[in-house]
Amino acid sequence: MGTRINRLVFVVGMIACARLAPLPAHAADQEAINRPAGAQDWQALAKLPDWNGVWTPVISDQVAQEKSNPPPWTPQVAKQIKHMYAEEDAGRPFPVIDHCFPTGMPSWMLITHNAFEILFTPGRVTILGEGDGNRLRRIYTDGRAHPADPDPSFHGHSIGHWEQDTLVVDTVALLPQAYLAVNEAVGVPNNGDMHIVERLHLQGPDTLLDDLEITANKVLSKPWRTTRKYYRQRAQKYDIVEGVCTQGSFTEAVDKNGNAIFAPIKFHNGVPVGSDSK
Amino acid sequence: MKLTSLKRISMGIILAAMAGAGAPAGAHHSFAMYEPTKTLTLKGTVKSFQWTNPHVVVWLLVQPADGGAAQEWSLETTSPGVLTRAGWTRQSLKAGDRVSVTFSPLRDGSRGGGLNSVTLLDTGQTLVPKFGKEEPGLK
Numbered sequence: 001m002g003t004r005i006n007r008l009v010f011v012v013g014m015i016a017c018a019r020l021a022p023l024p025a026h027a028a029d030q031e032a033i034n035r036p037a038g039a040q041d042w043q044a045l046a047k048l049p050d051w052n053g054v055w056t057p058v059i060s061d062q063v064a065q066e067k068s069n070p071p072p073w074t075p076q077v078a079k080q081i082k083h084m085y086a087e088e089d090a091g092r093p094f095p096v097i098d099h100c101f102p103t104g105m106p107s108w109m110l111i112t113h114n115a116f117e118i119l120f121t122p123g124r125v126t127i128l129g130e131g132d133g134n135r136l137r138r139i140y141t142d143g144r145a146h147p148a149d150p151d152p153s154f155h156g157h158s159i160g161h162w163e164q165d166t167l168v169v170d171t172v173a174l175l176p177q178a179y180l181a182v183n184e185a186v187g188v189p190n191n192g193d194m195h196i197v198e199r200l201h202l203q204g205p206d207t208l209l210d211d212l213e214i215t216a217n218k219v220l221s222k223p224w225r226t227t228r229k230y231y232r233q234r235a236q237k238y239d240i241v242e243g244v245c246t247q248g249s250f251t252e253a254v255d256k257n258g259n260a261i262f263a264p265i266k267f268h269n270g271v272p273v274g275s276d277s278k
Numbered sequence: 279m280k281l282t283s284l285k286r287i288s289m290g291i292i293l294a295a296m297a298g299a300g301a302p303a304g305a306h307h308s309f310a311m312y313e314p315t316k317t318l319t320l321k322g323t324v325k326s327f328q329w330t331n332p333h334v335v336v337w338l339l340v341q342p343a344d345g346g347a348a349q350e351w352s353l354e355t356t357s358p359g360v361l362t363r364a365g366w367t368r369q370s371l372k373a374g375d376r377v378s379v380t381f382s383p384l385r386d387g388s389r390g391g392g393l394n395s396v397t398l399l400d401t402g403q404t405l406v407p408k409f410g411k412e413e414p415g416l417k
Contacts, residue, residue: 056363058412091385093308100306100332114359130359131332132306184308206414231414233363241359243331245306251328270307271390272352275326275337 032144034123041122048120049165049201054238055208055230056115062228066182071214071224077188084186093185098270100245102134104154104178105171106196109210109228111181116230117240125160125167130243139169146172154178156196166201180216191218206232251275306332309354312382312392321399324375325350329368331357334407336371336393338379353381355393355407364408376400 073081084094097103103112114131123142129135139160150157150173157173174194181187194216203209208230215223250262266274322340334355339348355361358368371377376399381391397404 056412060412088308088310091311091313093310095307097306114357115363131357185310231412233414238363241362243357243359245332248306248328248330248332248335250330251326268388271311271354271384271388272335273388273390275328275335275350275352 034142037122045120045122048162051118051120051202051208053206053232053234054115054117054240055232057112058229058231059113062111062183065226065228069226070182071180071219071226072221073188074219074221077219080188081182081186088183088185093270094187095270096179096181096184096187097132100132100249102132102154103181105137105156105174106194106212106214107179107181107187108135108137108155109198109212110226111183111187114243115233115238115240125169128240130240132243132245135243139167141167146170152176156194163199166199169196169198169200171196171198176218180214180219188219190216193217203229208232248272309382309392311384311386312354313385314382314392316383317380317394318383318391319378319380320351321376321378322348322351324371324373324377326373327368327371329358331359334358334361336377336379336396338377349389352390353379353393353396354390361407364406366405366407370405371396371398 087094096107102108108129112129112131114129114135116127116129116135119126119128123140125139125141127137127139134154137155137158139158141160141162143161144159146157146159152173152175154175156171156178158169158171160167160169162168172195174190174196176192177189178194179187180190180194194214196215197213199211201209201211210228210230211225212227213223213225214220247262249265249267251265253261253263255261265272320338320340322338325337325339328335328337334357336353336355338351338353340351341348361370378397378399380394382394383391393407395404395406
């Protein structure tokens with residue numbers, strides 16, 4: 001009997017020890033929470049610079065920089081890029097964004113023609129764009145680190161902090177398939193391990209600069225530093241609109257039951273050639 | 279095998295399946311397939327005004343000079359957001375409008391082009407899909 005009791009005590013003790021043992025590191029990570037925002041958190045936002053309004057890329061500057069400050073491509077990639085420019089000149093543009101995937105990072109900041117807006121909330125900066133269905137960047141400014149093994153995505157995992165009126169953003173975990181593009185017809189997938197550091201800050205009252213340093217060792221021979229400009233408009237008639245890229249592949253139609261539907265448009269070599277699917 | 283690797287493989291399978299299920303329609307593309315050094319003019323009737331991302335399309339019915347059935351042309355331009363900032367609305371054109379358009383034609387001679395301007399023949403109003411002045415402002 002005594003032996004049985006001893007065994008029982010031993011088992012109960014083991015269970016108790018297991019419950020009290022420190023949790024593995026990854027389990028502790030999972031317990032991090034988005035804590036409630038208090039009045040102080042909201043008041044802190046008032047000290048941030050005014051980035052309200054709609055920001056549109058200065059396309060003329062994109063074009064000028066494409067020539068004046070090209071990426072330091074590796075020799076192998078440089079051959080691909082040269083071929084793409086030749087194809088573009090011949091009217092056969094390479095389909096960098098043809099598939100309607102998100103343009104992704106860093107190409108969104110580099111080549112888009114579409115506007116975006118920037119939202120500040122406690123612990124977060126969010127950039128919302130138009131032009132493709134999921135053009136948004138979540139930048140965590142709550143002091144967290146990158147996850148140990150984040151899921152790769154088109155926009156990556158971004159953490160940020162403020163240095164006076166400059167938002168410094170560090171982005172990793174980008175899909176290898178995400179393009180590093182210099183225009184809509186010239187660019188290559190980053191092929192993995194890309195790291196982007198950005199410094200976003202105002203230049204004058206209504207111009208926003210994004211100073212980017214892009215490290216992409218699979219396609220670049222050294223980190224590439226470049227800057228993109230965006231100008232602000234405040235009129236509400238210019239507010240950001242929904243931009244679902246795949247919608248452009250369909251036309252509005254009515255089915256046999258009278259329901260409003262989307263019917264596919266005919267395309268040839270990437271351009272629409274028939275307003276109905278017949 | 280790490281979970282991330284599994285996810286990457288899954289993504290690859292999904293993408294391969296999508297590619298097999300039907301090539302992407304190609305809605306978003308560069309405009310390099312249009313010949314920028316050439317400008318053509320056509321008069322016709324708007325069949326429909328497709329106000330969609332990533333590109334707005336004016337579908338135009340053009341009566342051939344030698345008779346025969348009207349031919350459909352697609353005239354592509356930039357996105358609703360960019361056009362809105364250039365003064366357009368989704369009501370700028372409607373089916374049945376008689377218009378004159380100028381455009382950079384497809385290099386392969388197909389009936390399509392990149393829109394440069396559209397003039398409503400009944401009112402004389404001309405719309406241009408410009409990218410705006412690249413200037414900040416309140417208006």
